[in-house]
Amino acid sequence: MIRFILCALFTFAPIAQLSALPWNELAKEEQAVLKQFSGQWSQLSGEQQEKLQLGANRWLNMNSEQRDSLVKKFDQWQQLPPQQQAQLNKKFEQFKKLPARQQQQLRNTHxxxxxxxxxxxxxxxxxxxxxxxxxxxxxxxxxxxxxxx
Missing domain, CATH: 1.20.5 (Single alpha-helices involved in coiled-coils or other helix-helix interfaces)
Structure with a gap:
């Protein structure tokens, strides 16, 4: 579950191609959040590592209320039928293709x-x-x- 949450946390963050980051160079708090990736860390691309590290930092900077809210949203997502998840993913992809100004207008309206x-x-x-x-x-x-x- 944490893996999906971490992936969701950095979905919005554009990341450039980066070189690999050794596991032991991560902060202890980051390692604790990302422990399920420790065995495969060296096989992940620099971009994947950076995204996971950003997600871990976002998680670490959340208060307990924000974390609880995110976990609740993830649980709700898991309960959706696959076709509804696919439909929402499609809408999200359409949203990401919109100009930044239009995305911000939609966020403000929401x-x-x-x-x-x-x-x-x-x-x-x-x-x-x-x-x-x-x-x-x-x-x-x-x-x-x-x-x-």
């Missing part, structure tokens, strides 16, 4: 949404679903008209 009351969130989600359904119905009607021409 942050504002999270600050709304549950009731307001539900109302907005319902409104969005209805709007999406209308768009899909309109697209379907347009496709049917084209086929019938």
């Amino acid at each position: 942050q504002r949404f999270k600050q709304l009351s549950r009731d307001k969130q539900r109302k907005l989600m319902d409104k969005f679903k209805k709007s999406k359904q209308k768009r899909q119905q309109k697209q379907s009607r347009n496709q049917n008209r084209r086929r019938n021409r």
Whole structure:
């Protein structure tokens, strides 16, 4: 589980190709977090090592509440059906391809949404679903008209 969490922690961090880092040059705290990688550390690329080290440092810098939240999110992820995980991965890949400015706009919008009351969130989600359904119905009607021409 920690392996996945560490991978999730550095997903957003762009890393250049780096030379390998010997295990004994890691801080003791980093070694403790990454102990499950100790046997294969020398076989990992410098980039993989650096990403894991960054993830370990992010983990070490979290307070217990942040760690608990991350573990909870990971558990929720594990319970999702594989096709839903694949769909979310696809959406994340699409997000990463967006320009940085647009990514930040989406993050800001999401942050504002999270600050709304549950009731307001539900109302907005319902409104969005209805709007999406209308768009899909309109697209379907347009496709049917084209086929019938």
